[in-house]
Amino acid sequence: EVQLVESGGGLVKPGGSLRLSCAASGFTFSSYSMNWVRQAPGKGLEWVSSISSSSSYIYYADSVKGRFTISRDNAKNSLYLQMNSLRAEDTAVYYCARGAAMDYYFDYWGQGTLVTVSS
Amino acid sequence: EIVMTQSPATLSVSPGERATLSCRASQSVSSNLAWYQQKPGQAPRLLIYGASTRATGIPARFSGSGSGTEFTLTISSLQSEDFAVYYCQQYNNWPRCTFGQGTKLEIK
Numbered sequence: 001e002v003q004l005v006e007s008g009g010g011l012v013k014p015g016g017s018l019r020l021s022c023a024a025s026g027f028t029f030s031s032y033s034m035n036w037v038r039q040a041p042g043k044g045l046e047w048v049s050s051i052s053s054s055s056s057y058i059y060y061a062d063s064v065k066g067r068f069t070i071s072r073d074n075a076k077n078s079l080y081l082q083m084n085s086l087r088a089e090d091t092a093v094y095y096c097a098r099g100a101a102m103d104y105y106f107d108y109w110g111q112g113t114l115v116t117v118s119s
Numbered sequence: 120e121i122v123m124t125q126s127p128a129t130l131s132v133s134p135g136e137r138a139t140l141s142c143r144a145s146q147s148v149s150s151n152l153a154w155y156q157q158k159p160g161q162a163p164r165l166l167i168y169g170a171s172t173r174a175t176g177i178p179a180r181f182s183g184s185g186s187g188t189e190f191t192l193t194i195s196s197l198q199s200e201d202f203a204v205y206y207c208q209q210y211n212n213w214p215r216c217t218f219g220q221g222t223k224l225e226i227k
Contacts, residue, residue: 045155045163045206045218059214095162104210105153107174109162 002026002108004096009113016086016117022079022096022110030054030074033099035106036081038092038115046092049081050099064090086117121145121212125205125219131227134197140222142190142207151211154183154192157221158203166205167192194224202226 008020022034036048049070050059058070069082079096093114097106122145132138142152150170155163165174167183170190180195194201207219 044220045208047214047216047218050214100168103168104151104213104216105165105168105208106155106163107165107168109164111162 004110006110006113020081029077040092123219133227138194140192144188148209148211
């Protein structure tokens, strides 16, 4: 069974930093691209960042480029999101999502971790 | 950026009836369109990809159609567990994938 479990969310002040983690199990992690998607309270879904299976390709939404860094450790079956210079508008539930094999939709999602940016 | 517009914002349907949800793209996305279901407090769940292919374990009452700029998600006979928010996502313009704003399917 595919499982994705996020952690690391919490309350942080504007300008602060936070590192999210996603622990994967139930599939060959090193064979899949991985993604972060966020959802502001009461709002829709927004793609944040993607990383290919071997970390060769990395992409960011314009809204986070230069502030967020995605990475992965295939030996530890883990995905990360380092978030710096956080803003109030980054407040959201952050989901880890697996990229479908050979395609670009998201076939499995974690339960999410809440990041709140507030003074 | 490709803008995805879903309609209606809220759809009220009685259990057992048919629900039809629409998604329109601001430019062609071919068949690179997925549908997700999200219940309160839960993560999204993949329902449909490639505009019309059901994901693993998705009941046959869910069907998707369309290509280009116009897409439809149909739920043939609503069950109580189907009342949720539904999102479409285009992935034709990868990595700039975008989601619609969602349609809330509520019990009439």
